[in-house]
Amino acid sequence: MSTEQPVAAAAPSQIEEEGQPLSDEPTYRSILRATSIVGGGSLITILVGLARAKGVALLIGPAGLGIIGLLTSVMTTATTVLGLGLASSSVRSVAAAVGDPAALGAIRRALWRSNVLLGLVGLAALSLLSVPIARYVFGSGARAADVAWVSVGVLAALVAGAQMALLQGLRRTGDLARASVTGAVVAAAAGLTLLAIFRSDGIRWFVISTPVATMGAAFWFTRSLRPVRGAAAPPGAAVWSQWRAMISLGWVLMVAGVAGGVVDLFVRSVLARHLGVDAAGQYQAASAISIQYLGLILGAMAADYYPRLAQVADRPEAFRAAVNEQLEVAVLLAGPLLLAVLGLAPWVLTALYSSDFRAGDDLLRGLVVADVLKMATWTIGFALLARGRSAAFLALELTGQAVFAGATHLLVPRVGLVGVGAAFCLYLVWSVAIGWGGVRPWHGVSMHRRPAFYLAALLGAAILTAGASQVSDGASAAVGLALSALAASFAIHRFREMDAMPSVAGRLSRLLSMVRRPPRPE
Known part of the structure; x- marks a missing residue:
């Protein structure tokens, strides 16, 4: 279906199928249900990511991994700035609008149009500023072409973020986990293949493979969200109103995200200047492990805890x-x-x-x-x-x-x-x-x-x-x-x-069907 069509509110039975009651008091059982779904998906994603990192280490070593980390920081920072925090703030808006199809339709259209437009702006901006950015990050303009290609990843990441925010806000934790796993597997296979063929010249393709694969997976799993039959497209005033509501919180998240991205880039630059690019690679390896294993828990927080609190x-x-x-x-x-x-x-x-x-x-x-x-x-x-x-x-x-x-x-x-x-x-x-x-x-x-x-x-x-x-x-x-x-x-x-x-055991059994095909829209 068209990505701009209004969506029906997720029915209580749909949400409860994922183990996330909407109206009951938060309980340990329901928390563990969400944690087992998202955490199980995160475990698979982490294992894929670790295999991917192992392949990178063997193919191009610490220096290559350091370059990947710097380019990824550029891409992440640009995505955070241009995204205006809309992907995160829209989760709160979607969760609060469950049961109101018109509001959900307006939120989805506002989010989709905004992220595509902002992604195209990023595509142009990074291409035009690739030389000065490369000089600042790497000390020379030799990697300017890589910085320019990273702009494709920014566009893909913003489009993917819009779709993943919809799944998260509706508390479709199963589809959210399946989309993450599918994107990680495809990105690992494609990225390592390109890196094996092109070696250091394939670094740019490796970096953008993750957002591109995630975008494709996100579109696949949002196909199961059914449009409202016979419903007219939301009026422009409603879309504008929803956009303003999301941006009121989104700009705060954007500023915080930019600060984190800039500081991360600053830390890597300090290491590269004082200790060499190998030290930046060591930091990339250690921080990736720290982020990935704890992501088993914090990923569940981001996927279920936030919309639960909003309700x-x-x-x-x-x-x-x-x-x-x-x-x-x-x-x-x-x-x-x-x-x-x-x-x-x-x-x-x-x-x-x-x-x-x-x-x-x-x-x-x-x-x-x-x-x-x-x-x-x-x-x-x-x-x-x-x-x-x-x-x-x-x-x-x-x-x-x-x-x-x-x-x-x-x-x-x-x-x-x-x-x-x-x-x-x-x-x-x-x-x-x-x-x-x-x-x-x-x-x-x-x-x-x-x-x-x-x-x-x-x-x-x-x-x-x-x-x-x-x-x-x-x-x-x-x-x-x-x-x-x-x-x-x-x-x-x-x-x-x-x-x-018991809830954990029951949910773990469902991981066997983690990448099942979603039902077609009726």
Whole structure:
């Protein structure tokens, strides 16, 4: 069907089929249902991504991976700027409009037209500015052609974002996971094939393969959303009204995203200038592992937690319960994996990349320790967005990114690569202190004792495991694996107390049909 046709509201039965009740109080069971769907899809995507990264490491080494990271940062920053935060803000609008077909149709049309137009602007802008951008990022204009080709990825990413936002807002977690998995598999196959054929000349094709493949998968899985029979296209005034509502929050998300992208690019540039492009490759490898494994949990937050909060934002008790239940489940699920990665850091880098990347093991440990605190910052960040507290959210993001950039600038020239890990820890300590200490009294969200205790215990275990690496890598592995097993046992015990384990088992069985063909529109 046409991508601009209005869509019918997802019926309650459709949503409940995905395990996401719309009107009930948030429960551990429903949280774990969403986590098992999105987390299962993320696990497959991560495994594909790790195989993809392994192929890159073997084909072009740390320097090539560093170039990929820099080009990806350019593409991500441009996508964030041009997207105006519409993909994220529209999730809140779609979730609030469930049950109103006219509003959903207007939101979809506004989102589609805006993202296509903004993508075309990006295509032209990056092509025209490719030489100065390449000089700033790489120190010369030799990669200007690669920067110009990255503009195609920006257009594809914006179009894909519009479709994925629709699935997320409707809480179609199954289709959202299937689209992500399909895009990752296609991107890995196409990207590595092109890289194997063209080697370093294929880097540009490798970088844009992910957004292009994701765009195709997103279109495929939004085909199942049925148009309203006989419904007229939404009037221009309704589309404009929806666009203004989305942009009122979207610009805040855009500014925060741009700040994150600019700081990420700044960190990579600092590493490349002071330590060489190999150090940028080491950072790319370590940060990718940190992002990917925690994405199993935070991906579920982004896919279900945000629209869930938007639907109970005006119910204080339900809102506080949702925040704390999500944080508790996140800590319990992430703990065993986090401690295992922390203990096995050198072997993880070698297995997923190559022995050339083992020099980044201390950096990886620093990033993983900080990841304990990242769960708390993500939880409060989504809470602020769901409540529409855009100013508080923006202040939290900008001050945190400023701490990260400043600490990196000061520490890297003095202590080398490990300085980035220390800077990241300082950034998240600051964010937790401001988010839960400063923002909480203003917006009525407090951390309950149980998740606070679990978070503190996990942080202590992570620090103990990282500290054991000063004795030997073997000692760190023994401590990390022992604590990981203990955390896993406790998590299973706690989930059984919640009476949530059956829902996880049932949802995991559905992963076998993760990439099934969606039903055709009637």
